[in-house]
Amino acid sequence: MTSSRQSEREPIQWYEDPEDGLACYSSPIRNYVYAQSDDDPNYWVAVRWKTPQEMAAEEAAEKVAQARLEARKKAAAAGDKRRTALYRLSDSAGQLLYVGISAKPLQRWTQHAAEKPWWPLVSTMTLEWFDSNAEALAMEALAIQSEWPQHNVVHNGQAAQ
Incomplete structure (x- = not known):
């Protein structure tokens, strides 16, 4: 039975x-x-x-999932509940210019506009919200390391242009 x-x-x-x-x-x-x-x-x-591309995409997705899980655990342990956005800034040709995080992205973009010589090239802005700053930080590092934005210095080993 x-x-x-x-x-x-x-x-x-x-x-x-x-x-x-x-x-x-x-x-x-x-x-x-x-x-x-x-x-x-x-x-x-x-x-x-x-295909090698399919295997690489699966590995990248697994890496992201693992990083998110670890960041969520870290955030929970620290009581981090600060909603934070990961943003990507691209030019009109779709070239990724910059990846960053902020709890207040509009204010951050205003700062970039005042300080960064590459800002006039920005034509597309995307946002992805996370429930904690720790998770957004982890995803920012992965995005910079895997997507190679042109003007990021931290996490990519390149000098800013």
Whole structure:
């Protein structure tokens, strides 16, 4: 007899091992793309290797998720509840000029406008809000290291232009 708790569970998903036709696993093999089997909705068939770009994108997403989790824990431990925005400033061609954070982005942009010689190039501004300053700081560092904004100095090892 099955308990009501067991019957409410999702069925186990099985992923084939493309290198061993007899083996299958309850989680996908990392470097393969899978498609759902036509015969069994709980069985997934490996259809191809992931491209280097797909693997790099997954690694980057995992890095972001891990950094966010660590930052959330740090914020919770410190009682950091200061809502903070991560902003990206780009030129008309879509070139990323600058990445920063601020609890008051409009005030910060006013400061940039008064102080930064590159400010007249800015044509696009985007905001992403976070529940803590710690999380925004972590995401800012990742964004600068992975997106290489032209005018950031901190986190990218480049000199400002």
